[in-house]
Amino acid sequence: MNHAPRPVLITDARPSPERQVRSREIRYLAMMGVRVLCLVVAGVLVSSRVPLLWLWVPLCLVGMVVLPWLAVLLANDAPPKSVRHRAGPGGGDERPTTAAIPPPAAPDRTIIDLEP
Numbered sequence: 001m002n003h004a005p006r007p008v009l010i011t012d013a014r015p016s017p018e019r020q021v022r023s024r025e026i027r028y029l030a031m032m033g034v035r036v037l038c039l040v041v042a043g044v045l046v047s048s049r050v051p052l053l054w055l056w057v058p059l060c061l062v063g064m065v066v067l068p069w070l071a072v073l074l075a076n077d078a079p080p081k082s083v084r085h086r087a088g089p090g091g092g093d094e095r096p097t098t099a100a101i102p103p104p105a106a107p108d109r110t111i112i113d114l115e116p
Contacts, residue, residue: 014079024075031071038063 015023042060045053 020078024077028071028075031067031074035064035067035071038067 014020038060042057042064045056045060050056
């Protein structure tokens with residue numbers, strides 16, 4: 001029986017590299033926007049002397065320090081490749097056809113050299 005290859009479903013297709021980069025850029029810019037917002041909020045809170053200032057300003061500072069680091073990590077994070085999309089040794093989508101050959105069994109005897 002010769003079966004034709006199964007068609008690829010559109011839901012199995014990965015987004016194009018351009019689309020992946022664009023979504024990572026948007027995520028990065030959004031996180032940097034939140035960082036700028038933290039800076040502005042901290043400035044407004046300090047100038048208006050709101051209650052619990054000792055709590056709000058450090059939270060804004062943590063946002064200004066942690067968000068850039070997190071934004072860079074997420075912007076450089078590409079979606080994982082599935083097993084189906086990884087290229088084999090021949091560069092294709094090949095599956096091994098033969099089983100691995102087990103290593104030869106070690107002899108059950110031990111050789112000891114008694115002379116120096």
